[in-house]
Amino acid sequence: MVKSYYAGMDLDAPCGRCKGETRHRILSITDGTPEKLICTSCNSVHKFRAEKPAKATAAPRPARMATASSPKPASSPSRFQELMITEQAGTKAQPYSPAMKWEDGMWMDHPNFGLGKVQRKSGRKAEVLFREGLKTLLSA
Numbered sequence: 001m002v003k004s005y006y007a008g009m010d011l012d013a014p015c016g017r018c019k020g021e022t023r024h025r026i027l028s029i030t031d032g033t034p035e036k037l038i039c040t041s042c043n044s045v046h047k048f049r050a051e052k053p054a055k056a057t058a059a060p061r062p063a064r065m066a067t068a069s070s071p072k073p074a075s076s077p078s079r080f081q082e083l084m085i086t087e088q089a090g091t092k093a094q095p096y097s098p099a100m101k102w103e104d105g106m107w108m109d110h111p112n113f114g115l116g117k118v119q120r121k122s123g124r125k126a127e128v129l130f131r132e133g134l135k136t137l138l139s140a
C-alpha cells in the first residue's frame with residue numbers, strides 16, 4: 001500500500017510538545033515523505049517521525065549483478081588495469097602514436113596493449129608498462 005502525502009495535508013502524528021497524537025499539517029514533502037509538520041494544537045513545527053524508523057534508512061539502489069550474464073574476464077589482467085586506472089587518476093591517457101613525444105610518467109592508451117605508463121625514455125624509444133609487461137615503443 002502506498003500512502004501519498006502532499007503539502008497542506010492533515011495528518012495525525014505524535015507531537016513532543018502536546019505529548020500525544022495530535023492533528024498536524026504537512027509543510028513540506030521530501031521524496032514523497034512528510035518532512036516538516038506543524039502541530040495544529042500548539043503550532044510548533046517539527047520534523048515528521050516515521051512510525052517505522054527501520055524503513056527510513058533507505059538502502060542504496062540494489063546492485064543488479066545477478067541478472068548480468070557477461071562473463072568476467074581473467075581477474076589478474078583486469079585487476080592490473082583497475083590499478084592502472086586508479087593510479088592514472090585525473091591525468092588523461094593519450095592515444096599512442098609513434099609521432100608523439102613520450103616522456104617519463106606519461107599515460108598512453110595503446111590500441112593493442114591498452115592503458116600503459118611510460119617508465120623510461122631513451123632516444124627515440126620509450127619503455128611502457130602495460131598489463132602484459134614492459135614494451136618498447138617508438139617515440140618522437
Ligand SMILES: [Zn+2]
Nearest residue numbers: 015018039042
Ligand atoms: Zn503540538
